[in-house]
Amino acid sequence: MPARHQRWVLGAVVGLGLAALGGCASTEASATDRAPLPSSPTAVAQAAPPAEREAPPAFDLTAHSTTDPRSIWVVVNKRLPITPADYRPDPMAIVEGYQVSPAAAPALERMLAAARADGTPMRITSAFRSHGYQEGVHEATVARLGRPAAERISARPGHSEHQTGLAVDLGSLSEPGCNFDACFAATREGRWLAQHAVEHGFVIRYTEATTDVTGYQPEPWHLRYVGRPLAAELARTGATLEETFGLPGGDYPR
Ligand SMILES: [Zn+2]
Structure with missing residues (x-):
């Protein structure tokens, strides 16, 4: 998890904890009911722009071949032999x-x-x-x-x-x-x-x-x-x- 996302989740969790400590009677209070003080971590989290809360883009696993022996991502193991069998880098x-x-x-x-x-x-x-x-x-x-x-x-x-x-x-x-x-x-x-x-x-x-x-x-x-x-x-x-x-x-x- 990226640090900024971690920070947001932490802020939300701390915010909920503070709400409980502050004697919030109902655990079913909606987000709008929980109007926290502006200085609380929850306020910081709510102030974060939407982009801050989105997951980072997934790593592109299709950028290189995993079967072509010339590819830097080729996977060779006991189940996956090199093809062709007599492959050698050319040039070397x-x-x-x-x-x-x-x-x-x-x-x-x-x-x-x-x-x-x-x-x-x-x-x-x-x-x-x-x-x-x-x-x-x-x-x-x-x-x-x-x-x-x-x-x-x-x-x-x-x-x-x-x-x-x-x-x-x-x-x-x-x-x-x-x-x-x-x-x-x-x-x-x-x-x-x-x-x-x-x-x-x-x-x-x-x-x-x-x-x-x-x-x-x-x-x-x-x-x-x-x-x-x-x-x-x-x-x-x-x-x-x-x-x-x-x-x-x-x-x-x-
Ligand atoms: Zn080795």
């Missing part, structure tokens, strides 16, 4: 030696520069991964951990956000032992990202609260570019991409 941008989508590259550069300026430099540990490369990553993870554990942290080829070029994994320089580990969240770099990524149009895609929806364990190092308007909207609502767009998530279909 390079940031600090890593391949990323040109749509995300300027924002990524700005975010890394801002982190550096705040005394929290960090590095990219993974960015675009092709279908073939992800196949190798996934097979190696399954061989190392077994399929059930591997599936909670590693996407099957065609289901990885990294293939869009819009996702990056970031690493700590102060505590590199926490890279790709849950303890990354508590590092200086992890805490900086949790606080500032949204300002640059990125979201931490996999969190503790959303494992059922995303299908993945928390990954405080995995940042997904969605652009500033949607990043701000997700920060405001606390919802995932899946919940925001009403799209399926969770585990692979059986």
Whole structure:
């Protein structure tokens, strides 16, 4: 709820409370019966122009495609594979030696520069991964951990956000032992990202609260570019991409 709307509701509630305290005999008194003193909060609320009381315009959820892998709003998960399966951004941008989508590259550069300026430099540990490369990553993870554990942290080829070029994994320089580990969240770099990524149009895609929806364990190092308007909207609502767009998530279909 926007602050001004909150203030109006608070004013109304306080106003009703004052009316009761003032010995107002009837609880059925209509708004016009309740003529409050001009200095009461209710008077302030009544004086507010009508526009102040209207809800803000709804966020436009149709501004970008959620299925086109070139779209900054594309949703890729265990239910929604990338189409076409062999997609790769063309042209490709390079940031600090890593391949990323040109749509995300300027924002990524700005975010890394801002982190550096705040005394929290960090590095990219993974960015675009092709279908073939992800196949190798996934097979190696399954061989190392077994399929059930591997599936909670590693996407099957065609289901990885990294293939869009819009996702990056970031690493700590102060505590590199926490890279790709849950303890990354508590590092200086992890805490900086949790606080500032949204300002640059990125979201931490996999969190503790959303494992059922995303299908993945928390990954405080995995940042997904969605652009500033949607990043701000997700920060405001606390919802995932899946919940925001009403799209399926969770585990692979059986
Ligand atoms: Zn990642």
